[in-house]
Amino acid sequence: MVERVGREDQFMNFNDYQTKSRKTAGYPAIGHPVIYPVLGLANEAGEVAGKIKKVFRDKDGYINEETREALKAELGDVLWYLAQVATELDLSLDEIAEYNIAKLYDRLERGKIRGDGDNR
Secondary structure (H helix, E strand, O other): OOOOOOOOOOOOOHHHHHHHHHOOOOOOOOOOOOHHHHHHHHHHHHHHHHHHHHHHHHOOOOOOHHHHHHHHHHHHHHHHHHHHHHHHOOOOHHHHHHHHHHHHHHHHHOOOOOOOOOOO
16 A cells, blocks of 8 residues: 555645655666656556556446556556656656646637647
8 A cells, every 4th residue: 555645635746746756766877867767658658558448448448446546556657757757857847737738728728729730
């Protein structure tokens, strides 16, 4: 069982998570330091996709509590690797989140939420 950090009514913010997760980062240097966490991020995202695939293959799309908890664990691994990639690139998760939501709201205001391309 994973122990909850902080009070029940208080959640961790991105920068706190990034700082705390860095204490657990120990991975091999294989060229540039961003390589290993990027590969881990892709792997963990694939594990999330695999679990969702099996929900539709085996459970008619129903996500039960056991599957939800398994997905929470995998999404946590995705978050961990994302935090390490960001750190290696000298970016904060808060900075990334703020940039992303500003971009999305700009698209929303311009009626460009749907469609293709990064620069829409």
